[in-house]
Amino acid sequence: MLFILNIGNTNTQYALYDGRSMDIKTCPTAQFSADLLPKGIPVAAACVVPAVKEKLKGHDIFYLSADKCVGMDFSQVEASAVGADRLANAVMLAYFSELPAVCIDCGTAITFEVVDASRAFRGGAILPGRFMLRKGLHEFTAQLPLVEMEDRLSENIGENTREAIRFGVDRGAVGMIKEILASIKAQPGFENCSALLTGGDALFFTKNISGLDFAGFDYTLRGIAKAWELNNI
Numbered sequence: 349m350l351f352i353l354n355i356g357n358t359n360t361q362y363a364l365y366d367g368r369s370m371d372i373k374t375c376p377t378a379q380f381s382a383d384l385l386p387k388g389i390p391v392a393a394a395c396v397v398p399a400v401k402e403k404l405k406g407h408d409i410f411y412l413s414a415d416k417c418v419g420m421d422f423s424q425v426e427a428s429a430v431g432a433d434r435l436a437n438a439v440m441l442a443y444f445s446e447l448p449a450v451c452i453d454c455g456t457a458i459t460f461e462v463v464d465a466s467r468a469f470r471g472g473a474i475l476p477g478r479f480m481l482r483k484g485l486h487e488f489t490a491q492l493p494l495v496e497m498e499d500r501l502s503e504n505i506g507e508n509t510r511e512a513i514r515f516g517v518d519r520g521a522v523g524m525i526k527e528i529l530a531s532i533k534a535q536p537g538f539e540n541c542s543a544l545l546t547g548g549d550a551l552f553f554t555k556n557i558s559g560l561d562f563a564g565f566d567y568t569l570r571g572i573a574k575a576w577e578l579n580n581i
Contacts, residue, residue: 350576351386352569353393353409354433355400358456359548363566364389365573372566382407392576394432394568410576412436414469418578419443421468430469436571437461437546438469440563443574448538452525452560453568454547456480460528464537473528478549481517497549501556522556 352370354361360380363370375384377397382404385391392410395401401411410416412435414427420442422430437451441463450472451461457480460472476484479497486494495513502519506512532538545553545560546567554562 349389350573351389351391352572352576353391353395354436354568354572355380355393355395355397356433356455357396360400361565361569363569365569370566370569372569390576390580392572394436394572396431396433410579412572412575416575416579417442417469418575419467420463421466423468425469425471427469431459433568434459434461434472435469436568436575438463438571439575439578440567440571442467442469445544446542448541450529450532450538450541450543451563451567452529452543452545452547452550452553454545454549454553458521458525458547460532462532462538462541472532475524475528478517478521478552481521482513485513485517499552499555501552518552522553525553525557 350365352363352365355377358377359374360377361372361374363372377400380400385407394412412432414422414430414435417435417439437453438461441449441451441461447463447465449463453459454477456477458475458477462470462472464470482495485492493510495510502515506515529543533541543560544563546563550562554560
């Protein structure tokens with residue numbers, strides 16, 4: 349049994365994993381505390397929030413880092429600066445995908461993780477997610493509202509402010525993903541790379557971009573578990 353944590357900027361996923369299945373729970377990262385850690389069970393985590401690591405100081409936790417991604421090559425990137433959630437996605441690509449491959453993780457930020465045919469992590473891209481784009485428009489202007497998230501993609505030009513934001517942000521986000529993926533596939537060796545989606549907002553993009561497979565909401569957690577396993581064989 350393994351307790352897995354994916355500590356993100358907005359939310360934290362956590363689950364008990366028996367090697368086959370997991371029951372995923374989620375809470376706001378600001379509310380996560382050591383009280384949620386089970387006793388007598390190994391804990392593995394990907395954490396991109398230093399304040400939470402500090403809060404959990406003193407607990408025996410396997411924190412994912414590039415040097416713990418067994419069998420992978422990080423020599424072509426600044427490995428120490430790669431977020432742990434991105435590393436977990438890269439581990440999943442390296443061990444469970446036909447390479448080369450790309451993972452697109454759609455959360456607060458949208459990240460691309462790119463692994464080549466030799467299991468070398470080649471970097472990727474980071475851009476704001478749909479909620480961050482909405483929040484930025486709201487917080488950095490005097491009058492623009494914070495527009496709620498929807499699964500539908502607007503078909504028509506926005507006839508009022510809320511619809512204009514929805515039309516612009518959602519279609520813009522779709523366009524950004526398509527453009528970045530096209531640019532990756534234009535690189536030598538990546539012409540026929542596979543691409544998959546994960547993250548809390550993944551289903552929106554799965555519906556609205558053809559040719560992308562949904563990898564499940566547990567994808568990053570499974571990457572953390574795989575990395576822990578490789579370090580404990």
